[in-house]
Amino acid sequence: MIVAGAVVQGTGHLAAGRGCQDAFKAVDLGDAAVLAVADGAGGRERSALGAHIAADTACRVLAEDAPGPADSPETWTRWTAAAGARVVAEYVRSVTAVLRATAPAHRPDPPDPSDAGTVDTGALAATLAAALVRPPWAAFVSVGDCFGTLLTREAATAAEPEPAERCHLVLPPPGPGAPEPVFLSSPGAALRARTFVVWEPDLSGVVLATDGCAALTLDHPSVRGLPPEAGPLPSERFFCGLAATLRANGGDAEPLRALLSGPGAARTGDDLTVLCALAGGR
Incomplete structure (x- = not known):
């Protein structure tokens, strides 16, 4: 399986003197891959x-006790729903620990570590x-x-x-x-997380992206003669072209980085991150 990704600082962030706020991580499991943006x-x-904490947490949770190819749809569905709840809980626990560890030295004794509500996790x-x-x-887990x-x-x-x-745009x-x-830090985030599983015998890859990439990677439905209600459609030129390029060059992400740095991407002003896993390569 080929795994490749790239993150590019948005022109708007660069102009405002803000650093890149996107992150991605991938874990190779041999016959599988875990992706997070x-x-x-x-x-x-x-x-x-x-x-960074979110991507790291998601990869760690989704790499643990993952179902196998022969497991039932019920097993996959239950595992994915539980993993989504765990990702949110582990993220909140991690950012709470970070915020407490970096609090000013003169701060009063911290409250009970199990009481995450006393810390404003919204800063992260x-x-x-x-x-x-x-x-x-x-299997997909999404918040936001x-x-x-x-x-x-x-x-x-x-x-x-x-x-x-x-x-196919399965997570719009x-x-x-x-x-x-x-x-992830919003109240009730675990209840509002999206988790679902796809079984597809012709599966050849999965691509994840942050919202800054929408203008570059998604087409208006009118491009295919469809009404606006059809919603955005994945650009075949971008996704299928990217997959062909990565398979041909063995997973070198430089062409992807060039796409995210080009004129078409610059108009969004936002940070751009794309991460993919493609079957049929190493």
Whole structure:
């Protein structure tokens, strides 16, 4: 499996003198990969650190006791739902520990460590999208406005030795007029987390991205002659082209970094992060 990712500081952040607030991490499990991308809340004091904690936490949780390819849909569904709740709980525990450890020395004795409500974890607020990719399964955990795309490709045949790859937006970003995004540190985040499982025998890859990438990677439905209600569609030129490039070069992420640094991406002003796992390579 090929795993590749890149993060590029947004032009708006650069102009404002703000550091990059995105983060990503991946874990190789041999026959599977765990992916996580996180986006620190803009304007929050330490949201970049929060994004790194979120990506690290998600990868650690999703790599533990993961179901196998032969396990039942019920097993996968239960495990994914439990993993989503654990990601939120572990994130809150970690950022609470960080905030207490870095509190001013003159602060009074800290309260009971089990009482996370006494610490404002919003300073490290972040959104998250994570996935365990173990073909033919893909399990997703999401809090906030990051998004995810599934790639499929049918088996080769004599009539079609190189079948086309297709992309499917299985974890869409919020649409226009949607409420403010939920953060991992938001009250009730565990109840508002999205968790789901996809079984797809033709699964060929999973791509996760932070919300700053939407303008670069998603098409308006009118591009395919569909009404606005159809919602955003994954750009075949971006996702399928990226997969072909990474398979051809063995997973070198430099072409991906170049895409995220190009003129088409610069107009968003936001940080951009893309991370993918592709079957059929090493």
